[in-house]
Amino acid sequence: MVSLEELQSRFGEEIREKTFRDNRFIDVSSGVLLDVLSGLKADFGFSMLIDITAIDWLDYEGATDRFSVVYLLLNVETGERLTIRTAVNLPDPQLPSVCALWMSADWLEREVYDMFGISFSDHPDLRRILMPEEFAAFPLRKDYPLKGRGERHNFPVITRSEG
């Protein structure tokens, strides 16, 4: 088990911990994110990155930041799981890429970029992964309408006489 004190002494006092039904969440600031993650991989055996995802807190009661980016880590030797969360804000939500630590981060970060518009510096190939290249919005942001802005119907019509 990684102890909170250990993390705090290495990476700064502002690291917070929360537990919900045996799941541990560690909140770190985006400044020390890369240090914490590489430390967790190198010294605490978190060799597997399960997922990266994000949450848009727009209009959420009591929320102070616009986005949280969430890293789910697994220590494959001990089975320990850890969730690392960090906050990013508009107008330029940006985080360091962790592709150098875990290869699996490549597509996961592309997905977060595609859906939330959070970019990752030093990512080898930060392109959209699900939406078409020419799509201009970030559909999982809460201020994007569920039914879109008309992108789904912005195509030429083929009638029977012409083809």
Add this chain to the structure above:
Amino acid sequence: MAVGLPENIFITRLDAAANWARSNSLWPMPFATACCGIELMATAASRHDLARFGAEVMRFSPRQCDLLIVAGRVVMKMLPVLQRIWLQMPEPKWCISMGACACSGGVFDTYAVVQGVDRFIPVDMYVPGCPPRPEQLLAAVIDMQEKVRRTGTVMGREFAARDTSSGPTPFDLQEEHRIEDASLIQLGGFSAAATTMKRDA
């Protein structure tokens, strides 16, 4: 009347002969993008046996097909592919829109799902259901044969008159209103400038 025809020769119209041949050898192009595709496979498999109606030759090249079966939801990223496949099919060709999703978007009224393929490609036959049972698809194929027999011509003259879309206009009133209400019409967002802006951010 003494017209001396030898045995095994009979007279018909060219249209009727062509329709007879065409309707009994529809070669489907399976455009199966979702769960309806499974039902389409079941239709072709032994229990329901699409072969009884001469339509068992599923070809995976549009160049060899004359019946497009759109089975499943079509998302905006897939729609240009669907249109391209339709255009690549040689004349004469027909289209069956199978299932609620292909016909109207079904329950997937979201930013990514096209609300009915008939907005963008011509559709001859709609099969309701989610998913339609194989019998329903068989019924549609039989109806399709009937339609070919009744309206078909050798040179495909019947298609020339269909110069409007068979579905609602892409931005029908409902869609217009919705976009306007949110004062969100931003189709310019598709410009290259907007994309690069996002990419550099």
